[in-house]
Amino acid sequence: MEIQYQTEGDIFDIQRFSLNDGPGIRTIVFLKGCPLSCWWCSNPESQRRRPVVMYNEAECLHCRRCESACKQHAVTFTEDGVRHFSDDICIGSGDCAAVCPSQALVMKGSRITVENLINELKKERSMFRRSGGGVTLSGGDPLMQIDFAVELLKACKAQGWNTAIETECCAERENILRAVPYIDHIMVDIKHMDEEKHRIFTGVSNRLILDNIRAVAAFSPITIRVPVIPHVNNTEKEIGDIARFAAALPNVQCVNLLPYHSLGENKYKMLGREYKMNRLSAKSLDNEALEKYRSLVEQAGVPCRIGDES
């Protein structure tokens, strides 16, 4: 198996000691870029392929070095020292973050070769070996960077590591099938069975996604993850539809219900973007409802997990 170690990709985080994204102790690599833009997304910095800069006002020294550094003039300060950022002008050069002396500006997104990334992942190799863990690719959607993802998966396999992926399956069928042979565990999201609602809340149709899931499930075991979102799919009918879809597939190991949380909200502010969930005044879910959904899924004949329970 030939591996292109010099293939480059864009990632925005590496998270060690992850326990809920596949077996054993795992490291998650978060890849940039997502074909969806779900309202509730708790990693909005992941959605664009290019790097984005997050601004934490509490850390800002108001030294205005970012203003001078930005060649696009996306950053300006008013007379009384209030910082203004124009997201539409920014090209993600990172010049501003590079000169920021505190931690007020942080670049999310960096380009890295498979080789360098593998070297970083190797730091956890004794944990992988001892625990039967490995590497999970997440995002964004890792399949957006298919060449990079495939080479990275192959390189992980060459180290003898277990591999897993978290995907939307919103990509060309051919590309997905290139990656599948190197993945031990596939975790795929389903947000909604209704095409129109799916389009409203995620920005895309669900037709391609569902077709792809059927294709992958034909020959690979999968876990289906369902974010349970108030006002979006928080009804017995909507969860029931997903459960029935899952039950009809051959290789579904489990449906994992992920209750809504708003921890990502602050990130929208730091990105200078709107948190659309506020339009819905969504509240967190109660256990009673979640347990009801669990029994729906189980009645359909599929094992169900809620959150990170094992």
Next chain:
Amino acid sequence: MDVLEKGFSQPTDRIKALRNAIYDATPTVEADRAELITASYKETEGMPIVIRRAKAVEKILNEIPIAIRDNDLIAGVLTVSVHGCQIYPEYSYDWVEKEFDTMATRMADPFAIPKDTAKRLHEVFQYWPGKTTSELATSYMSQPCLDAQANGIFTVGNYYFNGIGHVCVDYGKVLQKGFAGIIQEAEEAKANLTPLDPESIKKQQFYDAVIISYRAAIQYANRYADLCSQLAAKESNAARKAELTQIAANCRQVPEHPATTWWQACQSFWFVQLILQIESSGHSISPGRFDQYMYPFLAADTNISHDFAQELLDNIWIKFNDLNKTRDDVSDQAFAGYALFQNIQCGGQNEDGIDVTNPLSYMMIDAGAHVAMAAPSFSIRYWNKTPDEFLYRACELVRLGYGYPAMYNDEVIIPALENRGINLKDARNYCIIGCVEPQVPHKTDGWHDAAFFNIAKVLDVTLHNGRSGKTQLGPKTGEMKDFQNLGSLMVAYKKQMSYFVRLLAEADNCVDFAHMERCPLPFESAMVDDCIGRGKSVQEGGAIYNFTGPQAFGVADNGDSFAAIQKHVFENKEVTMAQLAEAMDHNFGYDDATGKIQQWFGTGGGQCCSSDANMDERQIYEAVKRILSANGNIDIDQLQRDLKTGTENCAAPASTGDTAQYQNIKRIMENTTWFGNDDDFVDQITREAGQIYAREVEKYKNPRGGQFQAGCYPVSANVLFGKDVAPLPDGRLAWTPLADGVSPRAGCDTNGPTAAAMSVAKLGHEIFSNGTLYNQKFSPSALAGDDGLKRFEAMCRAYFENKGMHVQFNVIDRATLLDAQQHPENHKDLVVRVAGYSAQFISLAKEVQDNIISRTEHTF
């Protein structure tokens, strides 16, 4: 389906009752030992010191009041009252007198001193001025040596004011031969003395002292036999009557003669453990490899039921908790938690390199679950061939959240000991003493707690050209503003370290001589090889292996400070050394409630940051944690930064000019990757910051013919000694706690527990052959179920595979700890690992409690 998890049975009602008796007791000082030793010393003036010590032990053992606790199956108590303590005026006494009125209400480890007891002690203390080990030690010390101690560079307070302890004696010899066998050894050695050897004069005194001590110890056991017989005669409950009759019979057989049953083995063991702590106030009298020397007696006892054998073991576990000790107010903040550090181990290999985990090893794990109290300090030895089943079982016990067992790695400790000249067989048989210190059992006088050495303070002094505040304490090695690169700063740091370690060695050796001349211990010495062969006490160099082990803390503070300077001053040039120095001398613009910044540097802090902010932080943290435990991939770094800035930025808009600038400098310095995140640059520089200390220490020799060896663990001194350290370049504010042992600074290991463990493993633990200490804290959810156990086992093995030396765990949620601070009455059973030992959480000083709470909690 969980199959690895075996669960734990409930302790018997007897064990529960014995435990409650200790929880319900008010620790109280008793005057009897102090009176008896004083009376004896008055009678023996002019005699050789070793004989005076033996006669003192004899008088104490003959006359000290004794008692049998309700429900107890094993005889032998230090005090008539439960959980009480005695006083040892031959080491030091003046602090007791000073605390007569305050010891009952002080912050750490309060003790009641009844009026009558205070009066009796006051009488006794009249005898002692000029006669103690501490006074002799002081008279040996030079002024610079005393100054360094007064300014918080180090303290040798442990042995300065108390006995040495820190030994694992030959319990096996007593079990097999009895005290009668030891008397016979001494008599034979005495008979073989030749007048041609001038040393034989002193040797004969030593042998006589041993014989006097052991005869008195046999008599002491017989006093318990008599008492039990009397109590049995009066006892109306038939079952208890039979027990008392058997305890009486046991005390007539052991410790004088070999043990013939498991019950007698337990009884014989206990008399050794107890009498050592009557002879001297030294703590960390450690049973060591209990499963090895005790198991043959369990295996041979074919009549005993498993449940009763377990109950006897549990009973010993309880009795470790009945022993108690008071220290001066300040020392008790460093040793918080009524701790005696009686470290007991199971598992590991024997001297031939064969795994010797046995059924008793598993019973000890059950005892830990049954008793669930602060003592003993319970450890397992780990090596590559540790059975999985045993490690899973140990992890299952850790998961209960009592803070034990701690785990020690043979694969690092054995070569570390060989590097100190210990042969392979002895090294393989090592045991753990006190907090974390390895030694060869019954062949070593390790002097393991020789000092707390504050290397963060050495950095503070280095950054002020040898000054601590206004006092010129060390050599002049350059003002901070004049350092042009990290290399020249490290040179200055090394010079200061060299200077202060020399003073440390002087202080330790002064104390060492004082113990040698004034407090030889014949009872202890006869159970340490080769004192009988050499005809001298442990304190005079009778042990085969002799060490002095002063331990450092503040390693991560220094590493992080060096890394921050390198990045922001020398590489990015965002701040100059002069600006940084000025900001530090203004406490980075933050308020200093103590006013010490003003006294030291003639500057004021800013006015920022009220303590109310902490409450908000807690509330936010709690909310975040709850959600995190439910689901989601959240940028944890970011969250922690948010929380931190929430508290520190509170007054920023109001602050003006310089104050704001100093606060900005703090924030710039904090934009650094810290030790604990598996980043090679900062990890290596942290390693160097610690190794510079260790390499200085190992240059020195002690008067017993042994070598100094460094350790790296703080007990809880990192909180106390932080109070002497000015602001540091890593943004740490003045007087706040320092990093604990080899652990990352609280809250700085943001890449999760595995990255933190890998950083810690990089420090080069072999040179710290006096022990290192790594605290990890987990929330129960990360360890739940069989998956959790498997992950936990995997983490332990991976950490050790990467040459970690020691690790211990707190598995408790933060909410529980906070509630225990608010409602101590509801949390008497809450035991936490403080740093080398477990302590009852509610007995800790508030600041130590806060420090435990703020240690990074790894929840996912």
